[in-house]
Amino acid sequence: MYVRPRIILVENHQKKDGKYPVKVRICYLRKTKDFRTPLSLTKEEYVNAILPNPPKKYKEIRHQLDALTAKANEVISCIENFTFQKFKDGFYNIKKESSNVYSVFEEFIKMKLVSGCYKTSVNYNTAMESFKSFRPLLNFYDVDTQFLFKYQDWMINAKGKSETTVSIYCRALRAIINYSISKNYLKKDFEYPFGKYKYQIPGGRKVKKALTLDAVEAIFNFQAKPYSMEDRAKDFWLFSYMCNGMNVNDIIRLKASNIDGNMIRYHRGKTFRTTQSNRPLISISFEEEIIIIINKWGNLNPNGDDYIFPILDKNDKNDEAITKKKELFTDSLNKHFGRICEKLEFQNPKITMIYARHTAATVLKKANIPIFQIQESLGHTKPETTKNYLGDFDDDSKIEVTKSLMRFKKAV
Structure with a gap:
């Protein structure tokens, strides 16, 4: 212009x-x-x-x-x-005392490491490296609407990245800007580049991650070689699904102290830094199929401080070490579960552990379970997060909706 x-x-x-x-x-x-x-x-x-x-x-x-x-x-x-x-x-030759974006990124990353958020620190470091590749030197006053649109175009058209990746990295940059404002690193004349009529972070393509009950039944009936890696992947996928979509991070952290009679009760590891009174307590019925999987791959009778599944050791205190063990375990489960999906001839052979969580939420939705109860089962603090997990209704359900609207017509 x-x-x-x-x-x-x-x-x-x-x-x-x-x-x-x-x-x-x-x-x-x-x-x-x-x-x-x-x-x-x-x-x-x-x-x-x-x-x-x-x-x-x-x-x-x-x-x-x-x-x-x-x-x-x-x-x-x-x-x-x-x-x-x-x-x-x-x-007017005004000299700005603006901080370098990357120095604040590094400060934020160190803060996350000190507080034990290793995975978060890795995510922010990845975002920072992406922006460095686009603009090696970057001050906050250079981050405006045009810069962000150019970065998005470069990421998608030059680097071949998805809108989802752009969304993740831009949300990280927005968090850094908000952090800088809270620390008074930026003056009042700083023009905030995000929001209505400015740059709006793309929502990313929403991929359906919920399976049908028929698919869940096929997984349950799949005959894997006992105690093989495929057998382990199948059992942990079903364990996650039957435990209200419990994610891998919480599965590996389960302890004997989480068993309360005929219930499993736990707080999500993701929310352990949330104010104690705001942390939702998740309760799961201790069903026979769940007990069978625990007895097969873990130990129901450890000391109260011991992990039920032998993925972590009670001496694992470092967040980085725990994260690496979790990622290795998750990668193994996803790899071998993918092979099961290929043998079952699923249309999408790249079904991973996260599908168990989305499937559990969607099955509850279709069973007319109130959303606040699904929210509690998943351990979400906000209903908006739960809604993002809930899959769309299938075509048969949508056809039935339309037919319901047409019932004013008298039968001929």
Whole structure:
């Protein structure tokens, strides 16, 4: 978008000496802003100075006006993604004490590591490296709407990444900006680039991750070689599903102390930094099929502080070590469960452990279980998160909805 400065005389603001202030007017995206200059002129001086060939007595004034235009054009030419604030900073030579984005990223990552959030620190580091590849040097005042749209275009068209990846990385950058604002690293003139009529982070493509009950039945009846890796993958997928979609992180952290009579009760590992009173307690009926899997792959009678499944050791205190063990275990389960899906000739052979959680939520939804109860079963603190887990109804259900609307027609 072309930006052109104009020199104007502000005739509605006469000074005591009878002169009027001269300003630089900038028009951009149908918005206009005027910027003051140290120059003041009478109407006669201004009118004669802007003539194509001004009289000799006004030529010096013309040189001053031309110098202002030249300075404005020079500032504009140095701005990659124009904003009025950037023009103001350059025109008045305002030196910003803006922090480097990556230094704050690193500060935030260290904070997460110290608090034991190893996985989160890895995710933010990955996002930071992506932005570094796009722009090796980046200050907060460079992060505007145009920058974000260019980054999104570069990621999708040049790097071949998905909108989901762009969404994850941009949410990380937004968190860093919010963190910087909370720490007063940014001044009040910082233009927040996210939100309505600004850059809106893409939602990403929503992939259906819920299986039908027929598919769950096929998995349950699949005959794997006893105690093989496929047998283990099958059992842990079903364990997750039958335990209200318990994720792998919580499965490997289960202890004997979580067994309460005929119930399993636990807090999600993901929420252990949440205020204690806000942490939902998840309760699961201790059904026979669940007991069989625990007896097969774990130990129902350990000491209270021992893990039920031998994935973690009670001496594992470091979050990094726990995360790596969890990821190795999850990768193994996904790999061998994928082979089961191929043998069952599922249309999507890349079904992973997370599908058990989505399937459990969707089955409960189709059974008309209230959403607040599904939310409690999944351990979500917000109903919006639960809604994201709930799969769409299948075509048969949608056809039935339409037929219900047509029942006003009398049978012929």
